[in-house]
Amino acid sequence: MWERLQLGAQQFLSQGNIQMAENHFKQALFEAKRELGPADNRVAGILNNLATMLRNQGRHAEAEPLYQEALAIRRKALGPLHNDELVILENYSKLLKQLGRTQEAAKLDQTAMGIMRRG
Numbered sequence: 133m134w135e136r137l138q139l140g141a142q143q144f145l146s147q148g149n150i151q152m153a154e155n156h157f158k159q160a161l162f163e164a165k166r167e168l169g170p171a172d173n174r175v176a177g178i179l180n181n182l183a184t185m186l187r188n189q190g191r192h193a194e195a196e197p198l199y200q201e202a203l204a205i206r207r208k209a210l211g212p213l214h215n216d217e218l219v220i221l222e223n224y225s226k227l228l229k230q231l232g233r234t235q236e237a238a239k240l241d242q243t244a245m246g247i248m249r250r251g
Contacts, residue, residue: 134163138178145185157182173209173216176202180220187227199224213247221247 141156161178168174183198202220210216221244228237 134160134167134174134178137163138181141181150185150189153185154182157185171205171208173206176205176209176220179205180223183227184223187223187230192227192231195227196224199227213243213250215247218244218247 137156137160141153141160144150144153144156157178161175161182164172164175164178179198179202183195183202186192186195186198199220203217203224206214206217206220221240225237225240225244228234228240
């Protein structure tokens, strides 16, 4: 169920229907947490997608805790410095740069570079 909801969210997003995309992402998140558990790596993917959509709308205060939660879940599920962490690090870094928090963003960028060098 959560997979269909996430697919629907992405379709609505590509059509420019932000409100329906947001509703579907939130419902997908709810269903994924219920079906898979709140610490499942796939939940982190939904959180990242929702946060990115919010960031792109300038809704930074709503996006930041979602990126933080996604990163924490991904690190717990896969261990630190896993390649799958890169997309969240990059998106969260973009948010911090938009907020003028360049030192924090630089730390995330350094972590991402470390992962890429390892991989």
